[in-house]
Amino acid sequence: MSDAFILGDWGTTQLRLFLCNDAGVLDRRFGRGIAQLERSPPDEFAAVAGDWLDDHRVDDAVLAGMVGSRTGWLETAYAPCPATAADLIASIARTECGDVSIAIVPGLSCVGPSGAPDVMRGEETQLFGALALEPRLRTERHVVALPGTHTKWVVVEDGRVIQFQTALTGELFALLRTSSTLLKTGGAASDAFDDDAFATGLDAARSERSLLHALFQVRSQQLVAGATPSYATSLLSGLLIGSDVNGAAELHHATDVTLIGERELASLYARALEARDARTRTLDGNECALAGLNAFARALSA
């Protein structure tokens, strides 16, 4: 039996578990997200880890994401910003599963630019993973965006998360695409991406500053101008991503943005940012999550 440890990214819709040793990742497996569990979190963990626990000597696991929420395995308090990786590690909560000691990474909280509270859970691990992967992000000021269901815009200064803000972009796109009157007129919403429609949406988000007033054109373009469902869907995407980027870019005076996420979605944010003359670099979200978990595991075992 060889020594190994387990890292886990356990979000709302998916569990990704990695069996690792000091040389790297030995194996990876998938399980159910926190919102989709059919058994308790410890039972799900033990079932997905399965024979890993027979074949290797596993003393430790580090888990991040919704696993630390009220509906997860063990609720962890949010670490308040400004926060470094060390601050986050100092707030890690502990439980166990059989002989395995489980470390659960807390989320981050902050007071947003407008004075309202904001929270993240899971993205902090990708963020500190990016800092582990990219030394340049550990000094000076950087604006980092993590596009997704709840897009996070984060300001990092000298390796410290100063403040962040959540935009409802992905969730609103999904809701409006499937459940609103905006996309029912021309038939089912289409998945085919329409480049011109997306660009038109970006332009419209800049000329029509009020998102509530801009959205209805997704419907009226179909009713009056014969737009197809795939045109309308990409127009909606451009309006929402454009509106998100305009709000964030003005707030942070961002001329250089690091994107962390899934390639396809990140490329849409990159287009919206580049249309505002901001430079972008994209890091893979899964790689950042793994790097963050690894950094926490190393710090905990040090």
Add this chain to the structure above:
Amino acid sequence: MSDAFILGDWGTTQLRLFLCNDAGVLDRRFGRGIAQLERSPPDEFAAVAGDWLDDHRVDDAVLAGMVGSRTGWLETAYAPCPATAADLIASIARTECGDVSIAIVPGLSCVGPSGAPDVMRGEETQLFGALALEPRLRTERHVVALPGTHTKWVVVEDGRVIQFQTALTGELFALLRTSSTLLKTGGAASDAFDDDAFATGLDAARSERSLLHALFQVRSQQLVAGATPSYATSLLSGLLIGSDVNGAAELHHATDVTLIGERELASLYARALEARDARTRTLDGNECALAGLNAFARALSA
């Protein structure tokens, strides 16, 4: 048998039919909206009108709203803005039901401030009804708002509809209230109105200009600050109505707004407008619809 005519306001969710003569309304009845029909529109009309047609000599009916849409009784083309009541009447479409001649009022279309097309169907009848009821609205420039599922902001000049713009406010409120993550954390969304929360939403809509970025606080206030579901629901209402009013008020430099609609919703718009130092007056939406239908019936029989 006495002479009578029928007026009808036939929207997506409800049919309201009025039996009238020159002295006024004799009777009123309700039927199913266009989206909820279980029989054809002529059959629904004949069934709801029922014994009216036996007891009175009814030659004419005037119907407005979604009855003139693609999914209604007879599709009527949108009359393009700028448009007067006379322009609308000239575009009325005709069909029949037994011995009754049916006039179907078209909607209005325009090119919005940002160059995108916009449409309304049903609100034009309330709007010209308001002009029939209030002579002051027939001269000079006025900004009229019709709050609802799709709130309409209309500029009227010398009795002519110059331009309008639709905001998705009511539909987005309903979607986010029932189907988003914003209101799932603290239990079921509550109907109890929280005055302070609504006012906080109005303020936040002004300080945080990006609606996408402002919305998440509805969730985070529950997660971090212990906000109740009824607080969160009213906060969401304030954010959306505030954002709608800010966008429209800046666009039209509106210092005086006529609201047409249901009292309770109109009062929330009035508060948002008054917080921006705009004066408001509210007209009842049902009275305006009936006045508009009456004005069209008089013009058609003249």
